[in-house]
Amino acid sequence: MKDRADVAAFSLEALKKAGLEKSECTLRYARRDELNLDSGEISLLRTTDDVSLAMTGIVNDSEGSISINKTDRESISDAAARTLEMAVSSEPDAANDISPNQPVREFEKGPEAPDLDLMYERMRGFLEFTREKYPSLILEQVILDFTRVSKYYMNSNGVDLRSRRGWYSFTPMFTSKEGRETSSFNYAGVSMSDLAEDLRKCGTIDTLMSQSTEQVRSMEFSGKFMGDIIITPDCLDDFIQLTCMYLSDYPMIKGTSIFRDSLDSRIADPCLTIRCMPLSEKMASTYFLTDDGFAAENSTIIEKGILKSFLLSLYGSNKTGKARALNSGGAFVVEPGEQSLEDIVSSVKRGVMLCRFSGGMPSEGGDFSGVAKNSYYIEDGRIRYPVKEIMISGNIRSLLMNIRGVSRESVNFGYSILPWVRAGEVAVFGK
Amino acid sequence: MIPVDLADYTGSFSEYTELRVQENRSLNVSLVNGDVMSNSVSTVSGVSARTCSSGFWGFASSPLIDDESIRGVIAASTRNSRFLSSREKRDGSPLPSRPGSCSIDFSTGKPRLSQKDIIRFMKDIDAMIRDRYGRIASRTLSLQLLDMEKSLVTSDGSSGYTMIPRSILYVSMSTERDGEPVQLMDVHGGRGQFEDVFSGSEELGSKLEELYGQLMRKAEGVHPETGIKECILDADLAGILSHEAIGHTTEADIVRGGSVAGDYIDMQVASSLVTLVDFASEALGETCPVPVYMDDEGTVAEDAVIIEDGILRRFLHNKESAAFFRATPTGNARAYRFSDEPIIRMRNTAILPGKSKLEDMIGSVDDGYYLMKPSNGQADSTSEFMFGVVQGYEIKKGRLGRAIRDTTISGVAFDMLKTVTAVSDDMKWSCSGMCGKKQAIPVGMGGPAVKCMMNIGGK
Numbered sequence: 067m068k069d070r071a072d073v074a075a076f077s078l079e080a081l082k083k084a085g086l087e088k089s090e091c092t093l094r095y096a097r098r099d100e101l102n103l104d105s106g107e108i109s110l111l112r113t114t115d116d117v118s119l120a121m122t123g124i125v126n127d128s129e130g131s132i133s134i135n136k137t138d139r140e141s142i143s144d145a146a147a148r149t150l151e152m153a154v155s156s157e158p159d160a161a162n163d164i165s166p167n168q169p170v171r172e173f174e175k176g177p178e179a180p181d182l183d184l185m186y187e188r189m190r191g192f193l194e195f196t197r198e199k200y201p202s203l204i205l206e207q208v209i210l211d212f213t214r215v216s217k218y219y220m221n222s223n224g225v226d227l228r229s230r231r232g233w234y235s236f237t238p239m240f241t242s243k244e245g246r247e248t249s250s251f252n253y254a255g256v257s258m259s260d261l262a263e264d265l266r267k268c269g270t271i272d273t274l275m276s277q278s279t280e281q282v283r284s285m286e287f288s289g290k291f292m293g294d295i296i297i298t299p300d301c302l303d304d305f306i307q308l309t310c311m312y313l314s315d316y317p318m319i320k321g322t323s324i325f326r327d328s329l330d331s332r333i334a335d336p337c338l339t340i341r342c343m344p345l346s347e348k349m350a351s352t353y354f355l356t357d358d359g360f361a362a363e364n365s366t367i368i369e370k371g372i373l374k375s376f377l378l379s380l381y382g383s384n385k386t387g388k389a390r391a392l393n394s395g396g397a398f399v400v401e402p403g404e405q406s407l408e409d410i411v412s413s414v415k416r417g418v419m420l421c422r423f424s425g426g427m428p429s430e431g432g433d434f435s436g437v438a439k440n441s442y443y444i445e446d447g448r449i450r451y452p453v454k455e456i457m458i459s460g461n462i463r464s465l466l467m468n469i470r471g472v473s474r475e476s477v478n479f480g481y482s483i484l485p486w487v488r489a490g491e492v493a494v495f496g497k
Numbered sequence: 498m499i500p501v502d503l504a505d506y507t508g509s510f511s512e513y514t515e516l517r518v519q520e521n522r523s524l525n526v527s528l529v530n531g532d533v534m535s536n537s538v539s540t541v542s543g544v545s546a547r548t549c550s551s552g553f554w555g556f557a558s559s560p561l562i563d564d565e566s567i568r569g570v571i572a573a574s575t576r577n578s579r580f581l582s583s584r585e586k587r588d589g590s591p592l593p594s595r596p597g598s599c600s601i602d603f604s605t606g607k608p609r610l611s612q613k614d615i616i617r618f619m620k621d622i623d624a625m626i627r628d629r630y631g632r633i634a635s636r637t638l639s640l641q642l643l644d645m646e647k648s649l650v651t652s653d654g655s656s657g658y659t660m661i662p663r664s665i666l667y668v669s670m671s672t673e674r675d676g677e678p679v680q681l682m683d684v685h686g687g688r689g690q691f692e693d694v695f696s697g698s699e700e701l702g703s704k705l706e707e708l709y710g711q712l713m714r715k716a717e718g719v720h721p722e723t724g725i726k727e728c729i730l731d732a733d734l735a736g737i738l739s740h741e742a743i744g745h746t747t748e749a750d751i752v753r754g755g756s757v758a759g760d761y762i763d764m765q766v767a768s769s770l771v772t773l774v775d776f777a778s779e780a781l782g783e784t785c786p787v788p789v790y791m792d793d794e795g796t797v798a799e800d801a802v803i804i805e806d807g808i809l810r811r812f813l814h815n816k817e818s819a820a821f822f823r824a825t826p827t828g829n830a831r832a833y834r835f836s837d838e839p840i841i842r843m844r845n846t847a848i849l850p851g852k853s854k855l856e857d858m859i860g861s862v863d864d865g866y867y868l869m870k871p872s873n874g875q876a877d878s879t880s881e882f883m884f885g886v887v888q889g890y891e892i893k894k895g896r897l898g899r900a901i902r903d904t905t906i907s908g909v910a911f912d913m914l915k916t917v918t919a920v921s922d923d924m925k926w927s928c929s930g931m932c933g934k935k936q937a938i939p940v941g942m943g944g945p946a947v948k949c950m951m952n953i954g955g956k
Binding site: 104105106108110111114117118152153154159182186204205239240242251315316319324381385428431433436437439454459497 | 529530532533534535536537538539540541542543545553554555556557558559560561573574577578580581584585587611612613616620634635637671677678679680723724725750751753754755756757760836838872873875877878879881883884885886887902903904905907908909935952954
């Protein structure tokens with residue numbers, strides 16, 4: 067086959083020939099160059115090529131899917147035959163479907179190839195910076211990579227969507243140690259379109275490393291109180307993900323989601339607005355195609371506290387009778403508020419600056435609890451000291467309703483843009 | 498079936514090199530309230546090479562498994578390691594070598610079932626739940642099968658072939674209490690292909706009955722009191738404790754990254770009742786859930802005794818960390834996909850059984866909790882850990898009381914292990930574990946019940 071689009075077209079034709087009434091295929095080529103630093107030393111350069119071909123077919127409302135990572139004609143034809151076998155083995159479900167006809171679209175974003183020499187220079191610069199500025203900090207593992215992905219989606223309704231994306235990601239993980247005193251490990255992640263900036267200046271990396279060095283002297287806390295938490299941008303993504311979990315296919319189809327009847331109702335304080343912005347130009351690693359065969363669009367999940375959208379796939383939408391999400395989630399942007407971070411901190415009588423949360427899976431009812439990691443005790447409007455071995459617990463629903471402030475400062479991680487958020491009525495307890 | 502013999506390519510090695518061809522085959526069928534929500538299979542295969550040049554590593558992989566690709570990844574990997582060695586200087590001391598060979602195949606000898614048979618098995622279980630249990634608001638079944646087939650050859654003389662399958666069925670039931678959903682899940686299966694692990698849907702009948710009974714009790718349950726409590730951790734929780742809170746802190750790369758375990762070698766870190774082992778392929782006369790005979794660096798695998806009678810004895814190593822710590826590698830370097838490089842991983846980690854009876858241990862607690870099933874777990878370089886707990890009971894005056902709702906427990910492992918006052922004489926393995934350190938990979942976790950002090954997160 068001459069080019070990659072021909073492979074996708076051949077796959078779709080193979081599904082049709084196999085006898086599937088409705089069919090779709092997603093062909094994804096990925097190449098990744100990854101520079102690794104382990105235990106404080108540059109250690110590994112890794113280059114991986116991969117391809118995945120996902121083929122789905124529907125016959126008499128029964129669906130089967132197969133995924134392979136080969137693109138020769140024989141492998142594709144075999145996979146198409148197996149897809150039919152999978153579909154006829156399954157049970158009919160009228161909710162099984164493929165996306166309807168849409169205009170042919172092609173998207174591009176980011177560089178096509180990495181600058182390996184510059185990757186090395188940036189990594190070496192980062193290593194020298196941390197050795198000099200933070201001598202007690204150990205870089206446990208640091209990964210700087212460049213990923214380029216070409217994706218082709220085609221289906222039997224005539225949909226033909228293509229995208230090519232390229233971006234750098236940087237993920238340092240570190241711990242500080244002075245004698246036998248050890249901090250909790252911490253990590254950061256950022257994505258970017260180029261390496262114009264020193265890596266230490268990306269996202270909150272320098273702040274987190276600085277905090278790490280003081281966290282070797284974290285203090286225990288005894289007792290229990292109901293107070294505020296200020297969720298940092300590094301930690302906020304986790305809480306948004308937890309919230310979105312209740313808006314997605316499984317709990318919505320099962321009928322157990324705590325927000326299943328809350329569309330267009332207030333589920334959060336009016337100061338909270340959360341958007342999914344996969345088309346944002348401000349972020350480096352976003353996406354153009356949804357998992358269910360649509361061109362992605364930006365969407366609003368919560369607008370001034372009102373739930374505006376579930377995160378349902380085409381199948382989830384058909385199953386529940388509720389609207390399909392305009393995208394596949396992620397790429398979160400939380401609208402900044404009007405208060406400065408300084409004012410938010412000064413308004414807290416007693417609470418915790420929650421910098422990382424190590425929590426159990428929340429219950430279906432929304433209860434969550436876990437350990438506040440790399441976090442700080444706040445009293446009378448001042449950050450007092452780093453804490454260890456303290457837990458927090460609450461409920462997602464009450465947490466959202468008790469949001470008391472959103473900072474005007476935000477951090478662009480390249481995959482989300484997030485501010486600091488203050489929430490009240492959270493139980494905090496130490497030993 | 499992937500090519501087994503890679504010996505022809507050793508002539509292309511110019512540095513220390515590992516060459517691996519691998520195929521992962523997976524099947525996923527999910528039913529939600531009787532509807533087939535997922536019905537998919539996946540086959541991912543390819544070739545990778547990892548090369549060490551003057552102490553620097555190069556890695557390359559390709560999904561194509563032909564002569565050109567195999568030679569191509571060897572060349573690309575060598576190029577990558579030399580890219581680094583031409584720019585950085587490091588003491589490239591020789592890597593320790595414990596070469597060997599193996600050929601292990603856990604494929605079933607029975608006729609393979611069709612996809613239709615497998616879906617029928619799932620539908621039958623779903624129907625049992627629907628027909629027998631009136632107070633179920635929703636039910637979810639998920640079957641996940643994985644075959645990992647690998648061929649390996651290394652420049653220091655190792656060669657091996659393994660096919661290690663795993664078949665896991667997750668059964669989840671939800672009910673409602675005061676309009677709020679309450680859920681409980683159970684996991685069945687383990688090492689082996691579907692035909693060797695499941696003989697029929699009816700065999701699960703008693704386990705479904707038990708899950709339903711536990712769910713009904715949980716629905717009437719209470720939130721636990723917060724604070725430090727005397728607890729009995731059942732086998733599943735002791736297993737995740739062994740893996741997350743202790744095992745990870747003793748992985749040599751984590752130790753080099755600052756783990757507190759680095760300061761504790763040959764020191765008392767636990768009650769003398771605690772011996773903790775990372776088993777390679779056999780434990781107490783049985784094949785482990787995730788048997789490893791040779792790791793992905795070609796090291797012949799053997800058990801690693803991490804804690805012996807409460808004393809921290811060793812870390813877990815790959816070849817590079819073994820050279821750094823002047824230790825012997827025990828076969829802990831593992832990779833999940835063909836495109837993953839081997840990193841230090843646990844295999845089957847468990848506290849060894851003790852001499853106490855579980856009933857006596859429960860009977861000895863005046864006011865505490867019997868904690869049975871975890872959801873997820875995380876740990877820290879400080880050995881501070883957190884586990885979600887989804888099933889447990891109060892213990893009042895030596896007797897089990899009310900069920901508890903979902904909660905979280907936490908502690909510092911090397912403190913908490915010193916509070917262990919009893920270890921039960923039985924042993925259970927959890928076979929469904931997936932460890933998420935950089936790459937996901939199947940692991941076994943297990944243990945007896947353990948009596949200790951634990952910090953409970955309530956409401």
